[in-house]
Amino acid sequence: MNELLDALVIGGGAAGLNGAIMLARSRRSVLVVDSGTPRNAPADGVHGLLGLDGIPPAELLSRGRDEVRGYGGQIVRGEVVKAEPGPGGFVVTLADGTELRARRLLVATGLRDVLPDVKGLAEQWGRGVVHCSYCHGWEVRDEPIGVLASVHHALLFRQLTDDLVFFANGTELDDDTRAKLTGRGIRIVETPVEEIESTEDSITGVRLADGEVVPRRVIAVMPTLLARTEGLEGLQLPLEDVPQGRRFVTGMAGTTPVKGVWVAGNATDLAAQVGASAAAGALAGAHMNADLLA
Known part of the structure; x- marks a missing residue:
């Protein structure tokens, strides 16, 4: 742990592991710190990933870790509590007090989903409650689907089922938007949502404020x-608010205004699926290697 690494990767998801593979294949000393809390853990499978469609998320990550180790990279389970510039590059401190030093950093911490404050929603997250028609839409095709407050989601999921209800839940709809929804055969419910009702295994209905289910x-x-930013405040990486939430600001290949730090994956591209995150990690890793060469 006293070694000055060529690169330290914070986050062991698709972006972090693929970045680590590119660096390790270039014979760089690289270590991945992974907290073990992947965003897609509740999902049954990863979709839209060429050649691996439907692979369980845990299996994909396990394969990725084996590949990193196969090229001489290291992986440590831990939580970063502090990261800041230090001798030779950067010093990263883990929750157990371990200090790691590296010449370059790749931040691939991913993001955190903050769900609408509706009773019963969180309990079904990743099962009966989904967020992406491309990730999970095929698996719920032809089911009675309810869309909560997102007009864009309503139009996307309508391609997958003839039975779709849009719960406005306070969302203001102009005449043009109403026409788009009703023209696609989407029922609009404007009574506020009180609770998502479910059994242990599945959702059964949406209870409204007036008692209707x-x-x-x-x-x-x-x-x-x-974007997950915990422990990274000392790097002073710029953040920006966007319509979907908050992300790290990056340039080409994940570069940041902080020399020696790259960001890849959902921490900067909030909408990226697994394949896109992995590709971004690979690109960042290659640019980090080129920077070390220079």
């Missing part, structure tokens, strides 16, 4: 997407 099997939501 609208039977549904699937609820689609648009969470607020917040």
Whole structure:
């Protein structure tokens, strides 16, 4: 742990592991710090990933870790509590007091989904409650779907089912938007949502403030997407608020205004799926290697 690493990767998801592979294949000394809390853990499978469609998230990460180790990279389970400039580059401190030093950093911490404050929603997250038609839409096709407050989601999920209800839940709809929804055969419910009702295994309906229960099997939501920044404050990486949430500001290949620090994956591209995050990590890793060469 006293070694000055060529690169330290914070986050062991698709972006972090693929970045580490690129660096390790270039014979760089690289270590990945992974907290073990992947965003997609509740999902049954990863979709839209060429050649690996449907692979369980845990299996994909396990394969990735084995590949990093196969090229001589190291992986440590831990939580970063502090990261800041230091001798030779950067010093990263873990929750157990371990200090790691590296010439370059790749931040691949991912993001945190903040769900709407509706009773019963969080309990079904990743099962009956979904957020992405491309990630989970095929698996819920032809089901009675309810969409909570997102017009964009309503139009996307309508491609997958003939039985879709849009719960406005306070969202103001202009005449043009109403026409788009009703023209696609989407029922609009404007009574506020009180609770998502479910059994242990599945959603059964949406209870409204007036007591009516609208039977549904699937609820689609648009969470607020917040880049995971815990422990990274000392790097002073710029953040920006965007319509979907908050992200790290990056340039080409994940570069940042902080020399020696790159960001890849959902921490900067909030909408990136697994394949796009992995590709971004690979690109960042290659640019980090080129920077070390220079």
